[in-house]
Amino acid sequence: MRRRAGLGVAGVAVLAWGEWLNWRWSRALVGNRVGASEAVVVLGYRNPQSRANVINRWRVRAGIRSVAADGARGTRVIFSGGATSNGVAEAQLMADYAKSVLAFDGMVLLEDQSATTWQNITNVIPLLEDVDRIKFASQPAHALKARAYLRRQRPDLAERLVRAADYRFGEWMVGKPLLALYGLWTLRGLKAEERKGSA
Structure with a gap:
């Protein structure tokens, strides 16, 4: 009984950590x-299928709810991601999902040349020059990496970064410890102040 209780406490601790x-x-x-x-900016994820995969569908939903979060006028949603093995860009697959499934009818722009997160940032910069606020929608660790890359490439634009609605308590709760472990690995190249700091 004590062992089972200990496992339960450990499980709760792991979920809370994630x-x-x-x-x-x-x-x-x-x-x-x-x-x-x-x-x-909604960042794409490897998508060899002819439709948006589960990760990209989640990222699109996070991006769309980020628009609704503060109701800013003049919001543009930029889908960023290059061609997949089936020849269709991740950006196009995500835009198709946003329009056909989520019925999003706002302004959509596509950046369809990127193969890495660094390239995502480089290629969306021209689309960000004239906006007051910038949000990156992805899993929290990936969005943080994108913000750090924007800070490195264009510190002036990084001053415009605000939170996206990509974190919700309890969403993907069971998977969050794994996402946290993967995030720690992917963020290992960031400086300590980039992982914790404020823009």
């Missing part, structure tokens, strides 16, 4: 900038 780390990442390198226009 929640906490994802919550913390979603709040790093962002500010409270206000403004009438914003861009929500």
Whole structure:
């Protein structure tokens, strides 16, 4: 009985750790900038199928709810991701899902040349120059990596970073410890102040 209780406590601790780390990442390198226009950048994930996969579908939903989060006028949603093995760009697959399944009818722009997160940032920069606020929608660790890359490439634009609605308590709860472990691995190249700091 004691062993079972111990396993239960350990399980709760692991779930809480996954929640906490994802919550913390979603709040790093962002500010409270206000403004009438914003861009929500939805970052693609490897997608060999002819339709958006489960990760990309989740990222699109996070991106769309990021638009609704503060109701900013003049919001553009930028889907970023290059061609997959089937020849269709991740950006196009995500845009198709947003329009046909989620019935999103807002402004959509496509960046369909990127193969890495660094390239995502490089290639969306021209689409961000004239907005007041910038949000990156992805899993929290990946979005943090994108914010850090924007900070490295264009610190002036990084001043415009604000939170996206990519973290929700309890969403993907069982998977969050694994996402946290993967996030720790993918963020290993970031400096300590990039993982924890504010823009």
